[in-house]
Amino acid sequence: MSEKSIQKVAFIAPSTCLPRNAKSTLNRTANLIRKGLGAEEVYFSPFLFSMDEQIDHVTASADDRSADFKAVIRDDDLVISVAGGTGAEDLAFKIDKIDYRIIRNHRPIFIGFSDFTFLLSEIYYHARVPVIYFPTLKLGKSNSKKIFPLIQGGEIHYQGKRWLTPPPPRRLSGIPIGGNLSTFVNFLNREKPPKFYWKQHILFIEDIQVDVEDLHRLLAALRRHHVLQKIRGIVIGSMCQYSKNHNYKKNQKDALKFILTYLRDMIRARRKQGYSLPILAVSNFGHNITRDLMAVPIGGRVTISKTKKITFRLGN
Numbered sequence: 001m002s003e004k005s006i007q008k009v010a011f012i013a014p015s016t017c018l019p020r021n022a023k024s025t026l027n028r029t030a031n032l033i034r035k036g037l038g039a040e041e042v043y044f045s046p047f048l049f050s051m052d053e054q055i056d057h058v059t060a061s062a063d064d065r066s067a068d069f070k071a072v073i074r075d076d077d078l079v080i081s082v083a084g085g086t087g088a089e090d091l092a093f094k095i096d097k098i099d100y101r102i103i104r105n106h107r108p109i110f111i112g113f114s115d116f117t118f119l120l121s122e123i124y125y126h127a128r129v130p131v132i133y134f135p136t137l138k139l140g141k142s143n144s145k146k147i148f149p150l151i152q153g154g155e156i157h158y159q160g161k162r163w164l165t166p167p168p169p170r171r172l173s174g175i176p177i178g179g180n181l182s183t184f185v186n187f188l189n190r191e192k193p194p195k196f197y198w199k200q201h202i203l204f205i206e207d208i209q210v211d212v213e214d215l216h217r218l219l220a221a222l223r224r225h226h227v228l229q230k231i232r233g234i235v236i237g238s239m240c241q242y243s244k245n246h247n248y249k250k251n252q253k254d255a256l257k258f259i260l261t262y263l264r265d266m267i268r269a270r271r272k273q274g275y276s277l278p279i280l281a282v283s284n285f286g287h288n289i290t291r292d293l294m295a296v297p298i299g300g301r302v303t304i305s306k307t308k309k310i311t312f313r314l315g316n
Contacts, residue, residue, distance in 0.1 A: 006037040006109075006151065009080065010072035012045045015115040016085025017059040020049055022137065026082065029139050033078070036148045043072065048082055058087035066094030073103050078151070080136045084114025089186065092122055100126040109151055109314075111136050114208075114287070117179030120298050121187045124177070125194045130299035130314050133179045133204070138290055147295050150314050158294050160235070160308030164260055164279040165267060172278055172304040174202040174232040176296050176312070181205040181239075182214070185221045198230035202304070204296045206237035206286035212258050215239070219262050228266050233278040233304065237294070238286025256281060280304060 011026065018026065030042050045068050047059040059065060069091055072079050081088070104127040112120055113135035120131040132150065139147060146156040177196065178184050184205070188194065203222075210218070222228050239255035242248060260267075263277070270277045285294040294310075296302075301313040 006033075006039050006077045008041045008043070008076040009033055009037075009039045009078045010043040010045070010076040011048060011080050011082050012065075012068055012072060013048045013050075013059040013082050014065050014069060014091050014112075014119060015059070015081065015087040016057055016083050017050055018048050018083055023049070025137050029137055032139055032141070032144055036144055037078070037151065039078070043076065045072075057085065058090070062090040062094060066091045069095070070099055073099060073106065073108055077108055079108050079110045081110070081112030081116040081119075082137060084112075084116060084135075084180070086115050088112075088115045088118045088183075091119060095122070097126075103127040103129060114180045115183055117183035118187050120179060121177075121184060121194075124299040125196070128299065130297050132295055132297055132314070134293070134295040138293060140290070142291070143293050143295070150295055150297060150312060153315060154313075156295070156312050158282070158284060158292065158310040158312075160280045160304065160310055161283045162281050163308065164236070164256065164281055165277065167306045167308075168233070168276065168278045168304075171306065172202065172233050174302060175200050176204055176298055176300060176302045177201040178204040179206070179296070179298065181207040181218050182210065185218050188225045188227075189221060193225055198227055199232060201231055202233045202235060202302055203227065203231045204235045204237070204285065207239050208241045208287045210239055210255070212254075215255060215258055216262065219259065223266070228263065228277070229270075231277070233280070235280045235282055235285070235304070235310075237282050237284070238289065242286055242288040278304075280308060282310070 033039055050059050052058050052060050103123060107129050110123055110131040111134055120133060123131055150156045240251045267277050284292045297312050297314045303311045
């Protein structure tokens with residue numbers, strides 16, 4: 001992918017709004033992007049700190065949020081969702097074929113996290129342009145050393161933690177897909193589910209405060225959509241909100257154990273078919289993580305070596 005010029009940047013709030021005390025973080029992030037990417041103009045949506053009077057957990061009405069979205073895709077080079085929460089799915093009903101055609105032709109880069117998984121997945125599915133799964137307000141000087149090169153078409157590298165299954169016999173390559181597991185499953189759960197060629201993809205998942213029952217339902221949904229039967233590999237990040245205490249470690253360990261137990265029959269069946277299901281655990285992907293936080297280019301390219309080195313590119 002050739003280097004993309006980032007002249008205009010837009011900060012939008014398609015989901016839950018920012019708290020007022022996040023204004024300094026927002027300004028610091030905007031200044032970091034201006035300096036790091038050479039952006040000349042920065043747009044701040046009027047809904048970043050607002051609340052809809054009728055639905056107090058979203059920033060504004062679906063009509064206002066979608067109108068804001070439709071405006072920035074026509075004019076801006078980098079579109080940033082400032083927060084997760086809930087509400088991004090509302091815009092899916094408002095975005096039409098014309099909007100996706102504009103995205104496909106103009107090719108703005110989208111960055112967002114958590115609830116924005118829904119729109120990132122929609123954009124990749126309908127417009128087939130790569131997007132970035134990353135909480136931008138956690139950018140910082142350290143993470144920007146990888147995010148900026150990724151945006152500009154370069155390769156970036158991370159290190160996985162451990163293989164939960166035998167590693168693949170050779171390096172694993174494919175198209176990253178996924179994000180927040182609960183939201184991604186919600187994206188798939190519709191009358192006419194989106195159709196992906198799963199064998200080309202590697203699934204990246206993380207979540208927050210999901211218990212065993214939640215995980216069971218989510219994994220069952222992935223099976224129902226034939227994701228687990230065909231996906232090239234799985235990378236699992238934090239399945240609960242990261243913290244440094246012992247409780248987090250136990251919860252994460254229990255979640256990984258349950259996932260492996262649930263997938264045991266699938267792993268065995270695929271091994272017999274000669275199409276193994278490699279599963280890699282990583283420690284730098286999920287909520288509340290700041291150090292070396294992984295940025296996943298959904299729809300881009302990823303290569304994972306037997307030694308757990310992960311290489312991302314935004315373009316193929």
